[in-house]
Amino acid sequence: MNNEKLKGSLEQVKGEAKEQWGKLTDDHSKESEGKMDKVKGKLKEGYGKVKDELKR
Template sequence: MNKDKLKGDLDQVKGEAKEQWGKLTDDKSTETEGKWDKAKGKLREGVGEVKDKLD
């Protein structure tokens, strides 16, 4: 597992927590930030997978 995959996984976990917190507190801004963090994490994880295949 390379650094991009690990950071991607962490971003997804952080995003999920932030999204759930936003739902719990009825804060749409935080919920949206969480969704963006999850998307960013999925993208970074994909980059890591491509790097693994190229190595």
């Protein structure tokens, strides 16, 4: 697992936590931030996978 895939996974976990916190506190802004963080994390993880494939 390269650095980008790891960062992406962590970003997704952070996003999920923010989203759940936003739902719990009825904070739509935090919920949206969490969803965006999850999307950014998926993009980073995908970039890391592509990077790995290009190295082979």
